[in-house]
Amino acid sequence: GATNSNDELWVGSWRPHRPRGPIAALYGSPGPKYALPGLIGASQHDPTKYKAPMFSFGARREEVITNCSPGPRYQIPQNITRKGKSGTPAFSLLGRPKQLQLSIVPGPGQYSPERSGKITTRSAPAYSLSGRRKDRSNSQTPGPDAYTLPPMLGCKTVVAPSAPNYTLQGRSKTTSFNEDPNKTPGPAAYKVVDPSIYRQKPPQYSIKGRNFVPEGNTQKPGPGAYFPERVTFTRAKAPSFSFGMRHSQYIAPLVVNVNE
Secondary structure, three states, X not given: OOOOOOOOOOOOOOOOOOOOOOOHHHOOOOOOOOOOOEOOOOOOEOOOOOOOOOOOOXXXXXXXXXXXXXXXXXXXXXXXXXXXXXXXXXXXXXOOXXXXXXXXXXXXXXXXXXXXXXXXXXXXXXXXXXXXXXXXXXXXXXXXXXXXXOOOOOOOOOOOOOOOOOXXXXXXXXXXXXXXXXXXXXXXXXXXXXXXXXXXXXXXXXXXXXXXXXXXXXXXXXXXXXXXXXXXXXXXXXXXXXXXXXXXXXXXXXXXXXXX
8 A cells, every 4th residue: 555645554445334235244143053953962862863871970069078088197107018117126225214113022031930830830730719708799599499390290391201181171251151142143143044055956946826716797798799700810701792772761661571
């Protein structure tokens, strides 16, 4: 480009302005947005396509516990190996204590072996009777007469066997039924048991009620109340016919037999 006399850069005649017509840069576009599901990942995967197995690591905890281990804070000596201590044996000399403790052990002059007597030398047995003490209290012990030997008769023998014994007790007045009849049930307190319960049950029969003959004052139908010709249960019904016609009541009856 050319320069002016004032040495300024020439930028041309173009300046920013509105376009005369619509261009694509003025309108937004969704870009490469497709409606088909993707083939990558586990979520929203295309169900029609094969999906390889996927493995995931555990999620990181929200709160990391920092006090579970003290960390490498222990100092291991240099002579310690996995097989034990290494090196030559080492010995140390302890210093003399400042205060010596005085021994309480008795010396040789405190023993008297001449007084040992029968403890160290053999001697015949000797017995002595000790005198009665003055401060001894009078003991209330029973004498020989206070004891009795167990009996040799009866059922209470201790040192000898005994035959079986039987006793008859007397009748008590308080519990006898003769003294208090209310303590024993009477005959009415027992229920009679049907013999058919504990033995074979015999056949049972029942008697019907008596049928009385009807008296003479009852209303009985007479012979004229029956119509045997109308019975059709025991025989077939014969055909019935009717003759003549109904005449007027004003016509004179036909007289056949005239008494002279």
